[in-house]
Amino acid sequence: MIKAVLLGYDMNLLESFVSSLLPSNAVVSAVRDYFEWQIQHRAADFMPSADDDVDLRTYLLYLRANGAERAALEEQVAALKQFYQWAQTTGVITHSPFDDYDFAHPFLTSVQIDARQQTVPNDPRERELERLRALSQITEQLNSSVDIQSALDSTLRTLLKVMNLQTGWVSMLTESHLSVFPAGDSAPHGFVLAAACGLPPGLEQDDRLFLRQPPACNCQRLLVKGRLTRAVNIVECTRVRDSMRAAGNNQGLLFHASVPLISQGKPLGLINVATTDWQFLTHADLHFLSSVSRRLVVALERARFYEIAEAQRVLLENELQVAREVQAGLMPRDMPDIPGFGLAGAWRPAREVAGDFYDIFPLDEDRWGLVIGDVAGKGTAAALYMAMVHSLILSGALRQRSLATVLREVNQTIHRQFSARTFVSVFLAVVDPQKQTLRYANAGHNPPLVRRACGAIESLTRTGTVLGVFEDPQMSETTITLGAGDAVVLYTDGVTEAWHPQRSEEYGVGRLTAAIAAAPPKAGELLAHVEADLNAFTEGAPQQDDVTFLVLTRD
Numbered sequence: 001m002i003k004a005v006l007l008g009y010d011m012n013l014l015e016s017f018v019s020s021l022l023p024s025n026a027v028v029s030a031v032r033d034y035f036e037w038q039i040q041h042r043a044a045d046f047m048p049s050a051d052d053d054v055d056l057r058t059y060l061l062y063l064r065a066n067g068a069e070r071a072a073l074e075e076q077v078a079a080l081k082q083f084y085q086w087a088q089t090t091g092v093i094t095h096s097p098f099d100d101y102d103f104a105h106p107f108l109t110s111v112q113i114d115a116r117q118q119t120v121p122n123d124p125r126e127r128e129l130e131r132l133r134a135l136s137q138i139t140e141q142l143n144s145s146v147d148i149q150s151a152l153d154s155t156l157r158t159l160l161k162v163m164n165l166q167t168g169w170v171s172m173l174t175e176s177h178l179s180v181f182p183a184g185d186s187a188p189h190g191f192v193l194a195a196a197c198g199l200p201p202g203l204e205q206d207d208r209l210f211l212r213q214p215p216a217c218n219c220q221r222l223l224v225k226g227r228l229t230r231a232v233n234i235v236e237c238t239r240v241r242d243s244m245r246a247a248g249n250n251q252g253l254l255f256h257a258s259v260p261l262i263s264q265g266k267p268l269g270l271i272n273v274a275t276t277d278w279q280f281l282t283h284a285d286l287h288f289l290s291s292v293s294r295r296l297v298v299a300l301e302r303a304r305f306y307e308i309a310e311a312q313r314v315l316l317e318n319e320l321q322v323a324r325e326v327q328a329g330l331m332p333r334d335m336p337d338i339p340g341f342g343l344a345g346a347w348r349p350a351r352e353v354a355g356d357f358y359d360i361f362p363l364d365e366d367r368w369g370l371v372i373g374d375v376a377g378k379g380t381a382a383a384l385y386m387a388m389v390h391s392l393i394l395s396g397a398l399r400q401r402s403l404a405t406v407l408r409e410v411n412q413t414i415h416r417q418f419s420a421r422t423f424v425s426v427f428l429a430v431v432d433p434q435k436q437t438l439r440y441a442n443a444g445h446n447p448p449l450v451r452r453a454c455g456a457i458e459s460l461t462r463t464g465t466v467l468g469v470f471e472d473p474q475m476s477e478t479t480i481t482l483g484a485g486d487a488v489v490l491y492t493d494g495v496t497e498a499w500h501p502q503r504s505e506e507y508g509v510g511r512l513t514a515a516i517a518a519a520p521p522k523a524g525e526l527l528a529h530v531e532a533d534l535n536a537f538t539e540g541a542p543q544q545d546d547v548t549f550l551v552l553t554r555d
Helices: 011-019 026-041 053-065 070-089 110-117 124-143 148-162 201-212 218-224 238-245 283-330 379-398 403-417 508-517 523-538
Strands: 168-173 191-197 232-236 255-263 266-275 341-348 356-362 368-375 424-432 437-443 449-451 457-459 478-481 487-491 547-554
Touching: 011 026, 011 070, 026 053, 026 070, 053 070, 053 218, 053 232, 124 148, 124 283, 148 168, 148 191, 148 266, 148 283, 168 218, 191 201, 201 238, 218 255, 218 266, 232 283, 255 283, 266 283, 283 356, 283 379, 341 356, 341 523, 356 379, 356 547, 368 379, 368 487, 368 547, 379 403, 379 424, 403 424, 403 437, 449 508, 457 508, 487 508, 487 523, 508 523, 523 547
Parallel strands: none
Antiparallel strands: 168 191, 168 266, 232 255, 255 266, 341 547, 356 368, 368 424, 424 437, 437 478, 449 457, 449 487, 487 547
């Protein structure tokens, strides 16, 4: 007869218990029904445990919902208590859940149930609509929230409002695959109190000590063991009970419903909403709790990913700021004093780092080298490439090679070490104050403009192609003489290609030429005038490309 019972639980255990009773004992039937119910609600075989208080209350609520009278429920409690005491005596469990929890707590009367129903809409359809509206509100709040704390706080407040409850709190595991809360913020039991609302004085006191202190409470232990996988409304709260024993005013709260927060099959934490009696929450309430839980988990995952992305963004920004400072260090801090000449320069990256560069460096025989360059592209890659090209040009020029030879050697290095898609334009020159000459080689760079003292504007044409395109490019150099009052303006294409936001046109060489023609004679004043004209043209529009100037004037 015993073996006819549903398979899936330990039949030997049930047989052993039954053998200790009289065959006609009503306890046999009651315990067998409990075993069968356990099999229907578990994915694994049932073995009694000291932590079965949640299962026991769920079962009793199941019987109550299916019409069991109060007397029958009391008989069921007595039978189950006898079974768990027997399991403890025989060593199956270390102690009985009946030793820790009061399962004889009076079941609600019809009068009490009616009083509860008066706080919610009478029409079931209206109650369902209210829950749907609340779910929509919570979803909207969560979709607009990228902050974990605000997501928890707003969800808990809305949840309590819809369920006509006053008190709730959220506990989160400090060690989970999302790492939502750092372990340093938690007590030794591995949980942190992440949110709370409407706590009674007994739970609010001493910085919410009874909700924070170790050891883990019953529902937290069940969550960690993987036994709390759905919303349950029958948890006798050990934390509330401890607060009551310490003479705390808990305003009649004793039980709470719990809903786990589970992501990818792994626990994150749980939400507890407290009541004065565990029977107040219906199946629909629990379904609503589960729906909220699923939405909150998605929001927590999204918020965590956002926080990770934000942290990475801040880290990248800090790294780029350091890179920009390093790049800026490659540009001249102060313009050197070249007898009979004036110098001014400007370097304005479009992003944190730039592909533009310029430099002025001393050579032998009181000569000075000038260079300006523009690496194709923007951002980090262009910046790294720029630093390499700058170093190659500087080292080549200091070895007293001809300008054309220096640029050809740089081109060969680019071809050897980088892809053909990477190229750079360079204008390299040597100023000889004694001869009052400018010798230069132009590798595909924007032709610098020379303003003669008489007002005429000339351009220094290219003497070769950009570096990095051809393996053995033609490269030459030429020399011009600079007279008193002459000025040379070197620039990158970020100047002439600056965009007017309304006119949909570029600043262009024509406007640059006009601005240079109208500028004062001193290098610093000339640069300031041209920059002001460029800024007036763009009208504050975001800079699309790096902008670099180098101005040389003859006194």
